[in-house]
Amino acid sequence: MISVSNVSMRYGAKVLFDEVSTSFTPGKRYGLTGPNGAGKSTFMNLLTGELEPQKGSVVRPRKLGVLSQDQFAYDQYRVLDTVIMGNKRLWAALVERDEIYAKAEMTDADGMKLGELEGVVGEEDGYTAEADAAILLQGLDIPQECHERKMGELQGGQKVRVLLAQALFGHPQALLLDEPTNHLDLDSIHWLKSFLNDYEGVLIVTSHDRHFLNGICTHIADIDYETIITYTGTYDDMVVAKTQIRSQIEGQNAQREKKIAQLNDFIARFSAGTRSSQVQSRRKEVERLQVTELAKSNIQRPFLKFEQKR
Numbered sequence: 001m002i003s004v005s006n007v008s009m010r011y012g013a014k015v016l017f018d019e020v021s022t023s024f025t026p027g028k029r030y031g032l033t034g035p036n037g038a039g040k041s042t043f044m045n046l047l048t049g050e051l052e053p054q055k056g057s058v059v060r061p062r063k064l065g066v067l068s069q070d071q072f073a074y075d076q077y078r079v080l081d082t083v084i085m086g087n088k089r090l091w092a093a094l095v096e097r098d099e100i101y102a103k104a105e106m107t108d109a110d111g112m113k114l115g116e117l118e119g120v121v122g123e124e125d126g127y128t129a130e131a132d133a134a135i136l137l138q139g140l141d142i143p144q145e146c147h148e149r150k151m152g153e154l155q156g157g158q159k160v161r162v163l164l165a166q167a168l169f170g171h172p173q174a175l176l177l178d179e180p181t182n183h184l185d186l187d188s189i190h191w192l193k194s195f196l197n198d199y200e201g202v203l204i205v206t207s208h209d210r211h212f213l214n215g216i217c218t219h220i221a222d223i224d225y226e227t228i229i230t231y232t233g234t235y236d237d238m239v240v241a242k243t244q245i246r247s248q249i250e251g252q253n254a255q256r257e258k259k260i261a262q263l264n265d266f267i268a269r270f271s272a273g274t275r276s277s278q279v280q281s282r283r284k285e286v287e288r289l290q291v292t293e294l295a296k297s298n299i300q301r302p303f304l305k306f307e308q309k310r
């Protein structure tokens, strides 16, 4: 479970989130949507912990799978090792274990430590780590002959796929993927879809690919109006639900405008006359009814609406 409590975030005059509280549950697959610049990437960084909220707090599980946005960070590492680094606890234990084995002489304390480290490696499936990493790489179309190479020797598109394998590696409790389909071919997108559909933790994903979101999401967390509203269903379901809510607000506004016009008419006719107390009370009512401006929404532009006549 990931919980977000009263989070606010702004850059200069631009408010991205105002007092947002929401949560993300294991077994549900959330698409994070919203217009460009709404704050999807910023929100992802708040969830991963890369960014601290200016106000409020985020509670997240210990083991996170995050798609790294830095393509050069692992250039000096082997491809397989880059994937295994996705499990931080395992990687730290492997590194420390190798350091002890490399010593010319081992103390008793080293021996004790080794026992402890082997325990961690076992718990984290360390003995099958390379084979598990290879399976992920294969699924993402990184051929065997690349697995032993350095990251720096790979092309940009291949690196992104290795970083995606890193995010998926090691059974994370939550997967946070910002635009994972960039640089994937159709086969890899297909593979990723079925991987994510089998995933049992908390999945939160952003994508420009509507079909991809429709193929995996059980929920859509939509960023709009400086807040986040979670809809049940796929991307297309969210658009329909949002359009309905919008029509409802439009209908209510139209009724209010009509009422205001009637009241104003009364005020214009009788304001010079003797019914001043009635005019006064209608003026108050007009103030109360002032139409609240419909908040700007991403489905407001481009917006097509067909009315059914029969």
Ligand SMILES: Nc1ncnc2c1ncn2[C@@H]1O[C@H](COP(=O)(O)OP(=O)(O)O)[C@@H](O)[C@H]1O
Pocket (backbone or CB within 6 Å): 011, 014, 016, 034, 035, 036, 037, 038, 039, 040, 041, 042, 043
């Ligand atoms: N570090 C930053 N400093 C200033 N403004 C930023 C920073 N990061 C993002 N922004 C602004 O915040 C808004 C949201 O950005 P972003 O989260 O990348 O949106 P999205 O991923 O939804 O397109 C944009 O207007 C962007 O220019």
Ligand SMILES: [Mg+2]
Pocket (backbone or CB within 6 Å): 040, 041, 042
């Ligand atoms: Mg973004």
